[in-house]
Amino acid sequence: MVSTPIKVDIWSDVQCPWCYIGKRKFEAGAAEFAAQGGGEVEVEYHSFELSPDTPVEYEGTPVQYLSERKGMPVDQVEQMLERVTGIAKDVGLDYDYDHVHQTNTVISHELIHFAKSKGRQLEMKERLLKAYFINGEHVGRIPDLVAIAVELGYDEAEVTEALESHRFLKDVKADVALAQEYGIQGVPFFVIDGKYGVSGAQEAAAFANVLAQVASERDAS
């Protein structure tokens, strides 16, 4: 039995389809680990901007965006997103790409740091992923993000001030810089106990295994 929680640092972006799928798979792996008497896991999310040059007010669809940026035929992009949607469905997530608002996510990361300062980071992370992939909400504009925060019970004036002043931007950039130090190029990326790195939306068993490995190392030391 592990006495102190195993720390898991997760780099992730709000508009990363594999991050939401990977979140579900990690949660399943952590639950499996706990069910086997493995102990507690403490999760902290870190900001990662996949596409920091995307404008907040991008007018096109994700299909148009990917087609323009990657020079891929529209039907090929549509098939790709259809496949991702199918994989998301397998973990209980109903992605709705027809209503996704492609945008710049830096302010949504600031909001996640704001929530973290209140001890409620995980709730906000989940809510923003749901906003983007399932609810068709805009996660790039301050008024839209404030509305989400107010819905969660935050003070409207306080969260508006925090986002308009970009008080948490330095924390977002610090996360991105730390990712670079680790050599993280893609997300989701999981750092387990500051020692093991796990890249991508692995199966739940992979996460359970590495957590068990850390627990056995702690027991042995």
Add this chain to the structure above:
Amino acid sequence: MDAATKPLLIVGLPDAAACEGDFCEIPEHHEQAVVNRRLDEDLV
């Protein structure tokens, strides 16, 4: 955390699905899983 002094031991499947830049690849094993699911649902 001090990334510079604590290099990570990378574990797990090397081809797990991830997003890099503005592109999110779909690894082959996921493609096959989707085909299998569709076969199960009699969609293929």
